[in-house]
Amino acid sequence: MATIRKYTKKDGTKAYMFQLYLGIDPITGKPRKTTRRGFRNIAEAKTALSRLELEISERGLPTSQRKIMTxxxxxxxxxxxxxxxxxxxxxxxxxxxxxxxxxxxxxxxxxxxxxxxxxxxxxxxxxxxxxxxxxxxxxxxxxxxxxxxxxxxxxxxxxxxxxxxxKNTLDSKREQANFYDKQQLKEFMQALQDHSSLQMLVIFRVLAFTGIRKGELAALKWSDFDFSSGTLSISRTIAKNEKGKYYFQTPKTKNSLRTISVDKETMNLLQKWRNEQRKEYFRKGVNIDATDELVFHNRDSGTVQSTLGGFLKRFTARYDLPPIKPHGFRHTHASLLFESGATIKEVQDRLGHENVKTTMDIYTHVTKTAREKTAEKFAKYIDF
The missing domain is CATH 1.10.150.130 (Tyrosine recombinase, N-terminal domain)
Known part of the structure; x- marks a missing residue:
């Protein structure tokens, strides 16, 4: 609210002034006012006041009344x-x-x-x-x-x-190739079986044969598996907060809350790992049946999520395998699903993609690879 009043200047002449309340400063919390003086008559003061109110409504406070922040x-x-x-x-x-x-x-x-x-x-x-x-x-x-x-x-x-x-550079093409074909996956799994721990073998078997995210894998508890029906329920993922501590949270999207089927061989390996884990906890004096323990663990952090990338880099280099990142096994699973005849909707549901475009991008990549072999398949079939 503004008030216009008459005042006497130092030389004894009369003039008009107004004071306009500008509200509370949202930064400092203090009230703001501006005062204008020296108007010869009340009409001149009213005109200046109206202009100032219009300017403030359109542009905000005048620079002189604002604290310009960094x-x-x-x-x-x-x-x-x-x-x-x-x-x-x-x-x-x-x-x-x-x-x-x-x-x-x-x-x-x-x-x-x-x-x-x-x-x-x-x-x-x-x-x-x-x-x-x-x-x-x-x-x-x-x-x-x-x-x-x-x-x-x-x-x-x-x-x-x-x-x-x-642009679609060579680097982006290499990035798109972060997955294994059927033969490469078979060689990788065989190398794990021959040269790694049972836990690592089961971890990458689960990643490659279910397509779950590494955060979802790290958050798995034994209660998430139904061994009688051969299913796995995804209801949480592991994340890191500002203090660097890991905690459980809901998955990436609402579609990520899902129950998927798991093949018998993967379930058998999980049972074998569960028995090994029970023996390990028994030696430590812990009854795993009395607690809802994580399926996979890391001795230092309690979660395997942060160690998978480093393990893969060392392991693939040591045994001369194509380099791959943990997320590449999700892409691998999707690609092999398409090759096995799964529909786009089936892959979308299984991987928990919220947007079908994500699934289509993988499908387009797989069909592109297949197209490159079309001429070879035709010539082989004709055989002359």
Missing amino acids: FQEIYELWFEQYKTTIKESSAFSQRANINRHILPKFGTLKLDKITTPFCQAQVNSWFKTIKNYHNLVGITRQILEYAKVMKQIANNPMDNIIIPKR
Whole structure:
């Protein structure tokens, strides 16, 4: 609410002034006011007041009344509400990405000094060096949009950037090949049987023959298996919080909550591993039947999730096997399912894909590989 009043200047002449209440500062929590003086008559003061009120409603507070924050300051405010909308593990991951890639570039800058050319330069830099650069672009845009909502800036400088697009390079083709064909999987499993522990053999048998995610695998308990019906229920995954501690949480998507069938040989191996685990716990004085223990464990962290990548890298190199990452066994399972005649819907349900596009991407890759052998199959059939 504004008040216009007459006052006497130092030279004895009369003039008009007004004081406009601007509300509570959302940053400091203190009331804000602005005062304008020196108007010759009440009409002049009213005109100036109306213009100021219109300007504030359209553009926010005048610069003189605003505390222009740094990017770091607005980020801290934004993150407090953002983390309530995502899982704890995702908040941990995003904070790490922001601290590593965004704040070193933007953190100390005043928000009104961040320009579109500056943002474009950072986006171009991320594109050249970071695989998931789209995530950094999206997060930076969200933070600056929050600054706009908070009336710190009039426009979001990220709105007009051009996002670079990757070409289908050799690197991306190698990345697509992160899976085994039937013969490669057979050779890998045989090497595990000959040269590794029973636990590792069972772990990769489960990954390759069920297609579950490594976080889902690490969270498995014996109660998740129904040995009489030959099924496995997926209801949780393991994640890491900001303090670096592992904890259980619901799976990636609602479609990830699923029950799938498991083949007899995998179930037999699991039973064999369960008996070995019981003996191990018995030696330690623990009755595994009285506790709902994890199916797989690691001596140091209690979870195998963090050790699988390192094991695979060493094992495949030592026994001259094609390199593969833990997630590659999920792709392997999907690819071999398609080759065995499974439908797209069956694969989607089994892998817990929320979006059929994810399943289709794998299907397209598999059929592309098959197309390359079409001419050879035809010539072999004709045989002349």
